[in-house]
Amino acid sequence: MNNFYQSVYEMASKIPKGKVTSYGRLAVLLQSPRAARAVGYALNSLKKDDLQKVPWQRVINSQGKISIKGDHFRASLQRRLLEEEGIVFDENDSIDWDKFGWP
């Protein structure tokens, strides 16, 4: 199916390991600069199977922080996965866009 979700997943798959981007940035790359919220909605809808195909953990908010709400387990998992890729979180739980930002 060719919907917004699909494009989000495809674009997210282009994020190199060890790098991250924001929902808003991803929206811009998808030619929908104001659909940041929809991007988050799309990633939130990822099914168990797709979780292993799409690097969902490489998408965080514009402030450089994990943005998952509600599911603490999943949130901590995201941080762990990113740290395993070499991404570093500072004392404020945020990353340095100049070092790990993509594109």
Added chain:
DNA sequence: ATCGTGACGAACG
């Protein structure tokens, strides 16, 4: 077709 919703974001105080 209408309406509520939420892994957003920029602007403020």
Added chain:
DNA sequence: CCGTTCGCCACGA
């Protein structure tokens, strides 16, 4: 840095 406010969007009930 932290919480709040308001605008925006695709999706599904």
